[in-house]
Structures are given as structure tokens and as C-alpha cells.
Amino acid sequence: MPATELLDELRSIQALLGTGAGRPRPEAANPASFAALQHASEEEEDAPRARKSAQVQELERTVASLRHNCQARDEQRFELEAALAAARRDGEVAVGRLQGELSSKQEECGQLASMILQQQQELEALQSNLQHNAQQAEESGKATTASISQLQQAAAEWRRQGEDSLEALTAERRRSAALQQRLYQQTQALQAEVAEQRQQRQSAEAELAKLRAAMEGCAGDQASLVAELRRRLSLERSWRKAVGRWLRGEVHTRGELERVLLNVGAAVRCGPGEQPLGCPEGRSRWGQQQAAAPALPPRRMAGAQQVPDATVHVEDTPLANDGAGGVRITVRSPRAHTISVSSTVEASSGSPGHVHGGSTAKAAPNTSWRQHFQATMKAFDERNKSAEQHAARGPLRCYMMRKHGRLPARLSVLSGSQPAAKPEATAAAAMSTLTKRDLLEGVARLVPDLAPTKYKGQAGKIAVIGGSREYTGAPFFAAMAALKIGADLSHVFCTEGAATVIKGYSPELIVHPYLPDARDGGSAAELRQRAVEAIEPWLDRFDAVLVGPGLGRDPLVLDTVAEVMRAVRRRCLPMVVDADGLWLVNQHPSLVSGYPNAVLTPNKVEFQRLADKLGVAADNQSALQDICRSLDGPVIVRKGAADAVADGGCVVECDEEGSPRRAGGQGDVLSGCIATYAAWAQRAGGARKEQLHAGDSGAGGDAGLPPLMLAAYAGCLTTRRASQRAFAKQRRSMGATDLLAELGAVADELADELPSEGR
Numbered sequence: 241m242p243a244t245e246l247l248d249e250l251r252s253i254q255a256l257l258g259t260g261a262g263r264p265r266p267e268a269a270n271p272a273s274f275a276a277l278q279h280a281s282e283e284e285e286d287a288p289r290a291r292k293s294a295q296v297q298e299l300e301r302t303v304a305s306l307r308h309n310c311q312a313r314d315e316q317r318f319e320l321e322a323a324l325a326a327a328r329r330d331g332e333v334a335v336g337r338l339q340g341e342l343s344s345k346q347e348e349c350g351q352l353a354s355m356i357l358q359q360q361q362e363l364e365a366l367q368s369n370l371q372h373n374a375q376q377a378e379e380s381g382k383a384t385t386a387s388i389s390q391l392q393q394a395a396a397e398w399r400r401q402g403e404d405s406l407e408a409l410t411a412e413r414r415r416s417a418a419l420q421q422r423l424y425q426q427t428q429a430l431q432a433e434v435a436e437q438r439q440q441r442q443s444a445e446a447e448l449a450k451l452r453a454a455m456e457g458c459a460g461d462q463a464s465l466v467a468e469l470r471r472r473l474s475l476e477r478s479w480r481k482a483v484g485r486w487l488r489g490e491v492h493t494r495g496e497l498e499r500v501l502l503n504v505g506a507a508v509r510c511g512p513g514e515q516p517l518g519c520p521e522g523r524s525r526w527g528q529q530q531a532a533a534p535a536l537p538p539r540r541m542a543g544a545q546q547v548p549d550a551t552v553h554v555e556d557t558p559l560a561n562d563g564a565g566g567v568r569i570t571v572r573s574p575r576a577h578t579i580s581v582s583s584t585v586e587a588s589s590g591s592p593g594h595v596h597g598g599s600t601a602k603a604a605p606n607t608s609w610r611q612h613f614q615a616t617m618k619a620f621d622e623r624n625k626s627a628e629q630h631a632a633r634g635p636l637r638c639y640m641m642r643k644h645g646r647l648p649a650r651l652s653v654l655s656g657s658q659p660a661a662k663p664e665a666t667a668a669a670a671m672s673t674l675t676k677r678d679l680l681e682g683v684a685r686l687v688p689d690l691a692p693t694k695y696k697g698q699a700g701k702i703a704v705i706g707g708s709r710e711y712t713g714a715p716f717f718a719a720m721a722a723l724k725i726g727a728d729l730s731h732v733f734c735t736e737g738a739a740t741v742i743k744g745y746s747p748e749l750i751v752h753p754y755l756p757d758a759r760d761g762g763s764a765a766e767l768r769q770r771a772v773e774a775i776e777p778w779l780d781r782f783d784a785v786l787v788g789p790g791l792g793r794d795p796l797v798l799d800t801v802a803e804v805m806r807a808v809r810r811r812c813l814p815m816v817v818d819a820d821g822l823w824l825v826n827q828h829p830s831l832v833s834g835y836p837n838a839v840l841t842p843n844k845v846e847f848q849r850l851a852d853k854l855g856v857a858a859d860n861q862s863a864l865q866d867i868c869r870s871l872d873g874p875v876i877v878r879k880g881a882a883d884a885v886a887d888g889g890c891v892v893e894c895d896e897e898g899s900p901r902r903a904g905g906q907g908d909v910l911s912g913c914i915a916t917y918a919a920w921a922q923r924a925g926g927a928r929k930e931q932l933h934a935g936d937s938g939a940g941g942d943a944g945l946p947p948l949m950l951a952a953y954a955g956c957l958t959t960r961r962a963s964q965r966a967f968a969k970q971r972r973s974m975g976a977t978d979l980l981a982e983l984g985a986v987a988d989e990l991a992d993e994l995p996s997e998g999r
């Protein structure tokens with residue numbers, strides 16, 4: 241191919257390959273090379289054809305490859321254009337869809353906008369309502385504040401009234417306790433009388449039997465029997481005469497009075513062949529004494545008034561074991577404060593007398609008749625200070641019993657203007673003369689019977705407030721003692737440090753870790769307040785509260801417990817105070833003073849401390865009663881070789897055999913027992929809750945003791961018996977835990993003391 245054609249061909253190829261108008265033509269893009277090419281083509285005509293043809297072939301190959309490339313590019317372009325067209329179509333579809341969505345969204349937006357508008361309007365309306373309501377609330381708030389302050393004032397007034405009525409109730413309660421006590425004593429006196437009449441009947445029967453035997457033995461000796469009967473009749477006539485003189489007021493001297501009394505006593509006691517002392521032919525020393533007896537001093541006679549309505553009975557009573565019989569005098573007088581009995585009477589009473597002086601006294605063995613008589617009168621005076629009380633109580637009676645019925649006799653009865661008994665007589669005077677049997681029966685009545693109808697709690701719910709980081713055993717012993725003698729539930733309120741330990745001893749105890757610990761953080765006042773608020777609501781659930789075992793002496797704890805004790809008092813719950821509780825009472829005696837529902841259980845050291853605080857000489861015989869009187873209300877149990885229980889009125893001793901082991905914790909067992917008995921006494925008395933024993937008319941009275949005294953006595957008795965049993969088994973190794981194991985058996989034993997008709 242000629243170069244020109246080739247050139248043309250090249251040009252057409254270039255035109256084909258050109259990508260657009262911007263692409264430069266070869267001659268334009270590179271005029272120099274184009275000129276060179278032109279020049280070369282011109283030269284080609286002259287170059288050897290072979291070289292040209294090779295070049296042409298080369299060029300053709302190049303062109304062919306270029307063409308091939310062009311085709312491939314075209315194909316790519318077509319594909320791209322097709323893809324572009326498809327993409328455009330998809331895009332149009334998507335655009336169409338999006339436009340549709342857009343228009344629907346626009347529509348929704350329009351609706352939302354209208355809703356927002358509407359809600360804005362509503363909001364504005366609400367705001368205006370709110371403003372209106374706020375104004376109204378403000379106004380009513382002001383009104384409410386005013387009425388709250390009125391209510392607060394009314395509440396304060398009610399609280400004041402409540403406190404007043406609580407005080408009145410407490411006073412009333414004290415009065416009823418006193419009345420109850422008197423009632424019990426009168427019942428006791430009546431019971432004693434019945435028992436004595438029974439005894440008299442028995443002795444009469446015995447006498448009859450003796451007489452029958454004598455009659456049988458002396459069947460052939462009727463004459464001597466008649467003579468004996470005649471002799472006795474003459475004796476009776478002679479002392480009747482003497483008593484008649486006395487009744488007619490013809491007795492003016494002490495000696496005469498004694499003679500009457502001794503006549504009567506001797507007449508009824510003298511055996512066959514003996515003569516009454518007052519008989520002219522009397523040969524006993526009494527006759528001699530009578531002769532030597534001085535007249536009543538004029539001064540004394542002047543002060544003494546014969547009480548016109550006084551009656552005196554003289555009877556014998558078969559008190560002595562040998563059947564010799566005792567002497568009993570009953571003086572009945574509504575106005576008598578003291579009754580004078582000649583001192584010779586004391587010497588005359590060979591066997592113990594049995595005297596009723598309006599109280600429940602009986603002669604203790606080996607007590608001289610006169611001492612006992614005076615003691616009774618003194619006890620009577622202590623409890624009946626005014627003439628009204630005398631009148632309310634009824635006549636004071638004094639019998640001198642004889643074998644066959646009562647005979648009137650006469651004593652010198654002095655009016656209330658006589659001076660009171662000497663102070664040193666007080667302690668002895670207050671000594672209760674109840675027999676052990678009376679007390680055991682009273683205790684037996686306290687122990688609740690085991691009936692399937694009872695529900696949990698009826699046999700007592702006890703709280704022990706005590707237990708600290710140092711002492712965990714003491715509250716455990718006390719709370720367990722309560723459970724072991726029969727309480728249904730026993731709670732312990734202690735510090736947190738003690739709670740887990742106590743729980744670990746027994747799952748039967750309910751343990752509250754509410755007592756404060758200064759390590760808890762916060763001010764003392766806050767901690768105390770928090771603890772009291774936690775404990776106080778629980779108090780309503782308990783029948784009795786025991787304060788003190790293992791409490792420790794941390795001032796914060798003691799302050800808290802003082803508050804709790806006040807709360808216990810407000811609820812009139814029986815409150816037993818022991819150990820560190822007594823330490824607290826020593827700091828603040830007002831916590832228990834004037835509270836008759838408290839029992840304090842001091843050991844020797846604690847008693848001394850209390851006596852020192854109250855300014856009482858602890859070694860004085862009357863120290864216990866003096867402390868009772870000083871505290872004016874609580875019962876005190878003075879623990880020791882014998883426990884003495886007193887309330888300022890009388891003293892009962894518990895000398896039951898205990899054990900010679902003084903292992904620690906026995907006092908805690910004792911206080912737990914007393915708390916439980918106090919709960920039973922309170923429940924049985926129906927003072928606060930429903931009756932524990934259906935049909936029971938109150939415990940304590942049967943023994944002639946106030947219920948709380950009896951409860952304290954019962955606690956001592958139970959602990960000492962348990963101690964005795966435990967010692968018998970364990971000897972030297974005996975500890976408080978061993979006492980716990982014996983308590984149930986002892987309580988059973990005590991419950992069985994009551995005769996079946998008494999239950």
C-alpha cells in the first residue's frame with residue numbers, strides 16, 4: 241500500500257479512535273512528527289518495498305489490534321449504556337416511589353402538625369387549670385395548717401388527760417390491789433377458821449372416841465365417870481362465873497384480867513384430877529402469879545377506854561401435836577387500834593396460840609403466844625391507819641378457843657388514842673405467818689394447767705432486756721428459765737454483738753439486736769431514740785418484762801433501757817429488775833419508786849448498794865422493809881442463804897433447801913422464773929388481759945399474799961428446788977444450765993401441790 245493510502249488509512253483509524261471533538265488530530269497534535277511521517281512516506285516511495293511492506297504489516301497488525309480494542313471498548317460502552325439505562329429506569333421507579341412516600345409523609349406531617357397544635361391548645365388549657373388548682377391548693381393548705389395546729393393542741397390536751405387518767409388508773413389499781421389483798425386475807429382468815437373448826441370437830445370426835453374407850457374400859461366404874469363429869473361441870477361453872485364478871489365490867493385490875501384468861505385456858509386444858517387455876521383450891525403457879533399480879537396502873541387505865549361494842553371470845557384449840565390444845569383469843573372491836581394483853585399471859589401459854597387479829601396470822605412454832613398476838617395487832621395497825629379503814633375492814637376479832645365451842649371473855653381493849661406500837665416491833669410485826677402449805681397452794685394455783693384448748697401465748701410471753709458483748713449467758717439463762725417453767729414465748733432484746741451468739745445458744749429464743757452500740761455511729765441521742773422506737777412497739781405483746789441480766793453498764797445502753805423501763809411502766813406491765821438493771825435503778829430510783837408492779841431481786845452486794853443509796857442501814861433487821869417503804873411500791877427479793885420477799889407490808893421467807901454451789905447464772909434463772917410467775921399472776925388476776933385459766937378468780941389471794949409477792953416467792957421456791965435437784969446429780973460441776981434442765985420437773989411438782997378440789 242502506498243504511504244499516502246497508509247496515511248489516509250491512519251487518519252481514518254485515528255478518526256475512528258478519536259474520543260471526542262477535543263481529541264487533536266495527529267498533524268495538529270504533533271506537527272513535527274506528522275511532517276516527519278509525511279517526509280518518511282515520501283521517502284518510502286523510494287525505500288525498499290520490503291521494508292515498507294513489513295512496516296505496513298506491522299501497522300496492519302497494530303490497526304487490527306486497535307480495531308479489536310475498539311470493538312471491545314464499544315462492547316463495554318454498550319454494556320455501560322445498557323446498565324446506565326437500567327439504572328436510570330430503576331432510579332425513576334425509586335424516585336417515583338420516594339415521591340409517593342414523600343407525599344404520604346407530607347400528609348402525615350400535616351396531620352401531626354395539626355395534632356401538635358391541638359395539644360398545645362390543650363396544654364395551655366391545662367396550664368391555666370393547674371394554676372387555678374395551685375391557687376386553690378395553696379388556700380386549702382393554709383386552712384389545713386390551721387386545722388393541724390388545732391388538732392395538735394387537742395392531741396396535747398388529750399395526752400394530758402390520758403396521763404391524768406393513767407395516773408388515776410394507777411392509783412385506782414393500787415387501791416384495788418390493797419382491797420384485793422384485804423379480801424384475800426379475810427378469805428384466808430375464814431379458811432383458817434373453817435380448818436380449825438374441822439380440827440375441833442376432829443378433836444371432839446377424838447375426845448368422844450377416848451370417852452367411849454374410857455367408858456368401855458371403865459364400864460364397871462360409872463360412878464367415877466359421873467364424878468369426873470361433875471368435876472368438869474363445876475370447873476366450867478367456875479370459869480363461866482369468872483368470865484361473867486369480866487363481861488359485866490367487874491374486872492378492873494390486870495391481875496383479875498389475867499386470872500380470867502388463865503382460868504379459861506387452864507380450865508379447858510386441865511386433865512383429870514387437875515384444878516383450874518382460878519379455883520380457890522388452885523395449886524399451880526398461875527394461881528400464885530395471879531395473887532401477885534399488880535393492878536393496872538391508873539395512868540394506863542385512864543388512857544384506856546373500854547370499847548363498848550368489843551366482844552371477846554375465849555376457846556381452846558387443838559394446836560399442839562400432843563393434843564394438849566392451845567388457846568385462842570378473838571377480840572372483835574370496830575375501834576381498836578391496839579389490844580393490851582397482860583404480860584403474864586405470855587408465860588401462861590405453854591403451847592403456841594393461834595390468834596386472829598383481823599390479819600391472817602397464825603402462830604409460828606416456838607413463838608410465844610403474847611409475842612404473836614402483839615405481832616398480829618401491829619400488822620393490823622400498819623395496814624389500817626385510819627378509823628374509816630377500820631370500819632371498812634370490819635371488826636377486829638380475838639378468840640380464846642376452848643374444846644367445846646366459843647365462850648365470851650373479856651380483854652382490856654384500848655381505844656385508838658393509845659400510842660402506836662414501838663418501832664422496833666415493826667419488822668417482826670410484818671413477818672407473814674402464812675404456813676408453807678398456804679404458800680404452796682398459792683404457788684400451785686399460779687402454774688397454768690396444760691389444756692389442749694390453749695393457744696400459743698396464753699401461758700405467757702416474756703421479754704428479757706439484757707445481753708451485751710461481754711455477757712451473753714445471763715440473758716440466755718433468764719429467757720430459757722422462762723421457757724422451761726412453761727412460758728410460751730421468750731424474747732431477748734440485746735446489742736447486736738450479743739444477738740448472734742444468743743441465737744446460737746438456742747433457736748427457741750427470739751432475739752432482737754436493738755440495744756444501741758456507740759460504735760454504730762451517730763449521736764447518742766439519735767441512737768437511743770432509734771433503739772427505743774424499735775423496742776417500744778414490742779412491749780404491747782408481753783405479759784412481763786425482765787430488765788438487767790447481762791446488760792452491762794454502758795451509759796448509752798443504760799439511758800436507752802431507762803426509757804424502755806418508763807415505757808413498761810406506762811403499760812403497767814410486771815417488771816422484774818435484776819443485775820445491771822439494779823445498777824441503773826441505783827442511779828435513778830424513780831424508775832421503780834411508786835410502781836407496785838415491779839420486783840427487784842438484789843443479791844448481797846446489790847442490796848447493800850441499794851440500801852446505801854436510800855440511806856438505809858443494810859444490816860438492820862428491818863432494812864428490807866425500810867427499802868420497800870422508801871421505794872413505796874416494788875416487791876423486793878433479798879437473795880441469800882434464805883430468800884426474803886417483802887413489799888413493805890409483810891415479809892415471806894423462802895428457806896427451801898437449795899444447793900451449796902454458787903455457780904454464776906442462778907440469779908438469772910431466778911429472775912426469769914419470777915418474771916414468768918408474775919406474768920401468770922397478772923393474767924390469772926385478769927388485770928390486763930383475758931383470763932388464763934377459765935374459772936380462776938385470781939391467783940395469790942389463796943395464799944393471802946398480793947399476787948406479785950406470791951410470784952416472787954414462787955420464783956425463789958422453784959429456783960432453789962431446781963438447784964437442789966441439779967446439785968444432787970452434778971455435785972461440784974453443777975452450773976446454771978443444770979438448773980434449767982430441772983425447772984420443768986419442779987414446775988410440775990409445784991402444780992401438783994394443789995389438792996385436786998383446788999384446781
Ligand SMILES: NC(=O)C1=CN([C@@H]2O[C@H](COP(=O)(O)OP(=O)(O)OC[C@H]3O[C@@H](n4cnc5c(N)ncnc54)[C@H](OP(=O)(O)O)[C@@H]3O)[C@@H](O)[C@H]2O)[C@@H](O)CC1
Nearest residue numbers: 711712713714789790791792819820843844845904905908
Ligand atoms: N454467764 C453469764 O453471762 C453471767 C453474767 N452475769 C452478768 O454479769 C454482770 C455483772 O454481774 P456480777 O454478778 O458479776 O456482778 P455483781 O453482782 O456486782 O458481783 C460482782 C462481785 O460482787 C461480789 N458478790 C456478789 N455476790 C455476793 C454475795 N452474795 N456475797 C458477797 N459478795 C458477793 C463478788 O465479789 P468478790 O467477792 O469476788 O470480790 C462478785 O464477784 C451482770 O450483767 C450479770 O447479769 C451474771 O449473771 C453471772 C453469769
Ligand SMILES: Nc1ncnc2c1ncn2[C@@H]1O[C@H](COP(=O)(O)OP(=O)(O)OP(=O)(O)O)[C@@H](O)[C@H]1O
Nearest residue numbers: 843879880881883898899904905906907908910959
Ligand atoms: N447461801 C446460799 N444458800 C443457798 N442458796 C443461795 C445462797 N445464796 C444465794 N442462793 C440462791 O442462789 C440464787 C442466786 O442468788 P445469787 O445471790 O447468787 O444471785 P446473783 O449473784 O444475782 O446471781 P448471778 O450469778 O446470776 O448474777 C438464788 O435463788 C438464791 O436463793
